[in-house]
Amino acid sequence: MGKRLKTQRRGAGSPIYAATKNGAAEARYVNYAQSAEAAIKGEVVELMNDPARSAVLARVVYDNGQEEHRIAAEGEYVGQRVQHGKGAVIQIGNVLAIGECIEGCPIFNIERTPGDGGSLVRSSGMYALIMTKDNDSVYVKMPSGQIIQLQAESRATIGCSGAGGRKDKPFVKAGKRHFAMKGKHKKYPYPRAIAMNAVNHPFGGANHHPGKSKSTSRHAAPGRKVGDIASSRTGRRKKG
Secondary structure (H helix, E strand, O other): OOOOOHHHHHHOOOOOOOOOOOOOOOOOOOOOHHHHOOOEEEEEEEEEEOOOOOOEEEEEEEOOOOEEEEEOEOOOOOOOEEEEOOOOOOOOOOEEEHHHOOOOOEEEOEOOOOOOOOOEOOOOOOOEEEEEEOOOEEEEEOOOOOEEEEEOOOEEEEOOEOOOOOOOOOOOOHHHHHHHHHHOOOOOOOOOHHHOOOOOOOOOOOOOOOOOOOEEOOOOOOOOOOOEEOOOOOOOOOOO
C-alpha cells in the first residue's frame, strides 16, 4: 500500500502540520459597533514582528482607551495618528468601510462580512483595489485578479500591507530556509514529486516527468489534488 501524500497528511490536521501558536497577538479590528457611529482616533505606539505571519503588526491605542493589534500598512510609523470608523479620512493606515472608499483605492485586511475583524488580503506586500460600487455592494479586485462582491459596511485598511520586499531577498543557504519554514511549522526539506516512487505520489516513477497533466480540478480527491490546482492557464507564455 502506498504512502499517504503530504497534502493528505496536512489536511488531516495532525500536530506535525498544525500552525504555530507562538504569534505575537491576534490581529483583529476593534468591535464593529464602537466605530460604526463615528470615527475614533488613536496613535500607533508600536510596530511588532509576528513570527506566526509574514506581515508586521501595529499596536494602536485609541483616545477612548481601547487597544488594537492589526496588520501595519507600508509606510506606517510609530507615533502616527490614525482614524478608525465612519467618516475617517482616506489616508494610509486609516480603517474605514469600503463603501466610503473611492474607486481605485488600494486596501488590505478586508472583512469578508462586517464585524469579522479582517480576513482577506493579510499577507505582506498585498493589496486589493476598489473597482466599482453598487447600492449596498462593492466590487473589489483581489491580488489574484479575481473580482469579488462584498458588503459596503465591511471594513478595510487603506494602503498596502507592510514588509512588501520580503521575497526579494534570497535565502542563499538551506539553513536560512530551514528556520523560515520552522517558524511557519512547515516540513522542510522535502523531495520533489517526480523524484518519488510511483506508490508515493501521482507524479512518481522512473520516467522523471509527471506522466500526466499537472492541471487538477479544484474538487479533485485528496489523493489526486496535486500539481497546478485549478490553473487558469497552462503552457509557456508567448513572447510579445
